[in-house]
Amino acid sequence: MNNIDVTPxxxxxFAISHGWSLIKEAIKDGLYVLNSPNNDxxxxxxxxxxxxDQFDSLAxxxxxxxxxxxxxxxxxxxxxxxxxxxxxxxxxxxxxNKIVNSLSFQEALESIEATKQMILSAGxxxxxxxxxxxxxxxxxxxxxxxxxxxRHTEEGSFILKVSCPIHLEGSPLLSLFGEEEVxxxxxxxxxxxxxxxxxxxxxxxxxxxxxxxxxxxxESSHPIISYNLCDAISNLFDDERELPFELNFNWSRAYxxxxxQPSFPKTIRFPYALKPKLDDLKSxxxxxxxxxxxxxxxxxxxxxxxxxxxxxxxxxxxxxxxIEGEMITAKANLDSDIYETAYQAHGIEGGGxxxxxAILRPGARMNSLSNITSFEIxxxx
Numbered sequence: 001m002n003n004i005d006v007t008p009x010x011x012x013x014f015a016i017s018h019g020w021s022l023i024k025e026a027i028k029d030g031l032y033v034l035n036s037p038n039n040d041x042x043x044x045x046x047x048x049x050x051x052x053d054q055f056d057s058l059a060x061x062x063x064x065x066x067x068x069x070x071x072x073x074x075x076x077x078x079x080x081x082x083x084x085x086x087x088x089x090x091x092x093x094x095x096x097n098k099i100v101n102s103l104s105f106q107e108a109l110e111s112i113e114a115t116k117q118m119i120l121s122a123g124x125x126x127x128x129x130x131x132x133x134x135x136x137x138x139x140x141x142x143x144x145x146x147x148x149x150x151r152h153t154e155e156g157s158f159i160l161k162v163s164c165p166i167h168l169e170g171s172p173l174l175s176l177f178g179e180e181e182v183x184x185x186x187x188x189x190x191x192x193x194x195x196x197x198x199x200x201x202x203x204x205x206x207x208x209x210x211x212x213x214x215x216x217x218x219e220s221s222h223p224i225i226s227y228n229l230c231d232a233i234s235n236l237f238d239d240e241r242e243l244p245f246e247l248n249f250n251w252s253r254a255y256x257x258x259x260x261q262p263s264f265p266k267t268i269r270f271p272y273a274l275k276p277k278l279d280d281l282k283s284x285x286x287x288x289x290x291x292x293x294x295x296x297x298x299x300x301x302x303x304x305x306x307x308x309x310x311x312x313x314x315x316x317x318x319x320x321x322x323i324e325g326e327m328i329t330a331k332a333n334l335d336s337d338i339y340e341t342a343y344q345a346h347g348i349e350g351g352g353x354x355x356x357x358a359i360l361r362p363g364a365r366m367n368s369l370s371n372i373t374s375f376e377i378x379x380x381x
């Protein structure tokens with residue numbers, strides 16, 4: 001193993017979080033020395049400066065000892081050390097009766113988009129609790145997304161992993177009892193909200209108490225479950241192969257002493273059979289939608305029309321519209337003239353932007369455009 005890509009402090013903090021005790025007197029000699037918690041005379045010894053010549057060899061020996069102590073592979077141990085300062089959510093697709101060692105590129109994109117939506121909805125609920133977030137563009141929520149990193153995709157079923165580093169907000173404050181209290185960062189609150197919210201959603205489905213959950217959240221001054229969170233979790237399902245999934249949470253070990261260990265389940269499983277019930281729950285939280293007559297901008301995503309007796313094609317198309325910074329999907333039934341314009345827009349490399357004057361009718365499962373008075377390509381560039 002060459003070029004160890006973790007810092008001495010990360011190795012030190014990881015070992016301390018597992019009970020190894022630091023010998024502070026050795027620091028003046030430029031070394032971190034830690035004694036085993038098992039009182040078996042084992043020690044970890046490595047330089048405090050990772051630019052020294054001996055760092056890589058001593059750090060490699062240290063990683064091997066820690067891996068043996070934890071009964072894990074060195075590779076897995078190194079992965080955990082890289083995440084010492086991060087809160088981590090792993091999305092795992094699995095199957096009881098078949099191997100799942102890959103996702104299609106489209107499935108992976110949809111999973112990443114749903115995870116993005118889940119993080120944004122949680123961040124929005126932390127700073128502005130609501131049953132529905134019309135826009136999820138608050139600075140605090142988007143900052144969490146900027147900090148969140150896409151981690152190595154692990155072996156074992158198929159696992160996508162994201163992590164967010166902990167950044168404490170301000171100095172600790174003294175409580176009435178003279179103890180220091182640390183304000184949880186918004187990112188930790190958001191990850192905890194995802195865990196707590198997902199668990200409540202799962203419990204309400206299993207106990208057939210969807211309406212009770214909605215009433216509880218509606219009457220709460222700080223609801224943690226929103227339509228957006230329900231929609232994000234529903235979108236995590238792999239519809240192509242009807243795979244179940246689970247969310248696994250690992251909290252930053254470096255901040256266990258400061259922020260504590262959240263008292264939430266580490267793993268939350270969603271069998272695919274629960275998806276219809278989750279969609280039912282979404283309907284409780286879905287805001288009352290109204291028709292909107294406006295000019296919309298978007299792209300043509302798919303063409304599903306048929307050729308008529310006149311030899312021209314007309315019928316349904318699918319579009320993605322940009323509305324108040326959000327992307328929504330809508331369908332429209334086009335006559336042959338407008339369909340030809342949609343066909344041209346769809347063929348433009350990179351997606352041709354279209355300008356559409358119409359009425360947008362929100363639907364339970366799909367929005368639709370009707371009364372189209374204008375459909376034109378904005379630019380072919």
